[in-house]
Amino acid sequence: MKLYQTFLSPFPTRVRLILYAKGIDIPFVEPPGIHDRSGKGDYLKINPLGRVPTLELDDGRTLPESEVICEYLEDMYPTPTLRPADxxxxxxxxxxxxxxxxxxxxxxxxxxxxxxxxxxxxxxxxxxxxxxxxxxxxxxxxxxxxxxxxxxxxxxxxxxxxxxxxxxxxxxxxxxxxxxxxxxxxxxxxxxxxxxxxxxxxxxxxxxxxxxxxxxxxxxxxxxxxx
Ligand SMILES: N[C@@H](CCC(=O)N[C@@H](CS)C(=O)NCC(=O)O)C(=O)O
Missing domain, CATH: 1.20.1050.10 (Glutathione S-transferase Yfyf (Class Pi); Chain A, domain 2)
Known part of the structure; x- marks a missing residue:
């Protein structure tokens, strides 16, 4: 897996918190044009919304939207959990x-x-x-x-x-x-x-x-x- 993200944005931060808490160590990639107008290039093929974060799986499937990514990580790696049982x-x-x-x-x-x-x-x-x-x-x-x-x-x-x-x-x-x-x-x-x-x-x-x-x-x- 890898995470397309920036450290400036609060949305990937939410995903990093889950990754760190679960001890999942994956590479972070900063796509172009997120905090400037330099253009997003091929990143739009990875995420048509052109936003961060995007989680890319090892088989190439990609998932946008921080909350959806967090839920996916929680389902895939349930321990330690960041979703209460009650x-x-x-x-x-x-x-x-x-x-x-x-x-x-x-x-x-x-x-x-x-x-x-x-x-x-x-x-x-x-x-x-x-x-x-x-x-x-x-x-x-x-x-x-x-x-x-x-x-x-x-x-x-x-x-x-x-x-x-x-x-x-x-x-x-x-x-x-x-x-x-x-x-x-x-x-x-x-x-x-x-x-x-x-x-x-x-x-x-x-x-x-x-x-x-x-x-x-x-x-x-x-x-x-x-x-
Ligand atoms: N609802 C999205 C929001 C993501 C989002 O808006 N990310 C901003 C970073 S602050 C972004 O990538 N903006 C780039 C742009 O809009 O061009 C999520 O939760 O992942």
Whole structure:
């Protein structure tokens, strides 16, 4: 197997968390044109969506979409599991992942778009309304988030893979980039979660990889777009 991915994107991060937790050591390949406009070339034959991640099996079959890949890995390599056995806990894992994908990620999209253009062209009305939408989506997650150091229950699950990288962007990356206060102080349960999840070695590893990728990308950005 191999994983087409980048360290900058939160979606492959979710898959890496599962791979690391299960001890599955596979090569990572960075396709062209994911975080720039250089063109995606033959990668579109591997994944017609042109997005990361894609899991490629040894027989050449390919699978896009982070959640689908995580479920496949869980089915193929069930131990150690990142999917709780209890149906209610399992539903909570899926709920947190869905709230991230359907609400938080969608709210972040205008911010990702703004980050790719010169800050002289930023429309702060649009940025502030996107940040308000991000806060609203975090309120939904605040309602359901676990209080034992993990998104659900007291061990690492697929919900942490979905949430932790997105939370880093919402609590740290976006406020710093757009010079706005972090929503963290208004979200006590999520704030406690954010502090606690970094104590898990696997979660900490993927969070650090994301910090490193952001800081490497920052070095490449023209001065007028830098944080
Ligand atoms: N729903 C997809 C989202 C994947 C996604 O949007 N990946 C971004 C990386 S941040 C991407 O590859 N963007 C490239 C592009 O849109 O051209 C998943 O969960 O895998």
């Amino acid at each position: 149906p209610w806990a399992r539903a909570q894992v899926r709920l947190i992942a869905r709230l991230c994908d359907f609400y938080l990620v969608m709210a972040m999209v205008p911010l990702f778009t703004a980050s790719g253009i010169s800050r002289k062209k930023w429309d702060y009305d649009k940025i502030d309304s996107a940040l308000a939408e991000v806060k609203r989506s975090l309120d939904y997650i605040e309602h359901y988030i676990g209080t034992s150091g993990y998104a659900v229950g007291s061990s690492l699950s697929q919900a942490d893979g979905a949430l932790a990288p997105q939370l880093m962007l919402a609590f740290e990356w976006a406020p710093k980039l757009f010079d706005r206060p972090s929503p963290e102080s208004q979200l006590p349960k999520l704030s406690a979660y954010w502090k606690a999840i970094k104590k898990d070695p696997i979660a900490d590893r993927v969070i650090r990889e994301t910090y490193d990728a952001i800081s490497a990308a920052q070095q490449q950005v023209p001065k007028d777009k830098q944080i």
